[in-house]
Amino acid sequence: MRSLAAAIAATATLFATPIGAQMAESGAHGSIEHGADFAGVWTGHRPPETRSFGGWAFHEELPPMTDWARQRYETAKPTFGPTSVAVADTNDPVYACFPPGTPRIYFHPFPMEIIQLPGRVMMVFEYDHLIRQIYTDGRGHRDDLAPGWMGDSIGHWDGDTLVVETTNFNDKTWVDRRGVPHSEELKVLERIHVNDDGLLQIDITVEDPVAFTEPWTGQRFYERVDWTVEEFVCMDNVTFLDFEQDILEFGE
Helix, strand or coil: CHHHHHHHHHHHHHHHCCHHHHHHHHCCCCCCCCCCCCCEEEEECCCHHHCCCCCCCCCCCCCCECHHHHHHHHHCCCCCCCCCCCHHHCCCHHHHCCCCCCCHHHHCCCCEEEEEECCEEEEEECHHHCEEEEECCCCCCCCCCCCECCCEEEEEEECCEEEEEEECECCCCCCCCCCCCCCCCCEEEEEEEECCCCCEEEEEEEECCCCECCCEEEEEEEEEECCCCCCCCCCCCHHHHHHHHHHHHCCC
16 A cells, blocks of 8 residues: 555656656756757858858868779769769769768758757758767767768767767768768768857868878858758659759740
């Protein structure tokens, strides 16, 4: 009888506590353990000095590629950049609905939402509804995964800066939208913080001894917006052909 009475009392206490308070106590609301508050929806912000190339590359000039990478680059048929081709002729993997990879995902002109949970930061991209999980609970990289499209991301807080290391990529994506390749040895390092202008600044270092003769860097910027992430469904490049033809004929 005492056990039954205790159970009834515990149940009564549980339901007397507001659900929101229960979730907050358990951490289910995703309270920030430390670091900055990045939570919310962000959309790309392109500085004026990068607008001639910032939609498809980190820099106007090519990164320092090895012979292996240059041979691959010369076979690429992107739809952006100085060697761009029509959509019907491209071999860009994203036009076959494959994930763009990291850091290329930042070039696609769709918003992303950042969700912060205890031990984890999530980037929810509107583009193809891709989800990137950055674990900040002290774990190392997993060693039981096959190489993936978006990589395996772990991070830690350095004050108000989120420091992220991503590895374990396959070699099927491009680093940018103009066809710069990488190998399975790719490592992407990021330092993410909100700068003095209120922009989310992502400082990126790309390392890949197979594809590049030395590490190189780039930046992306985002501004916070009062939006929601909407549905996005990828369809193969046949979907784009009529649209592209309309664009080509516009104004003729």
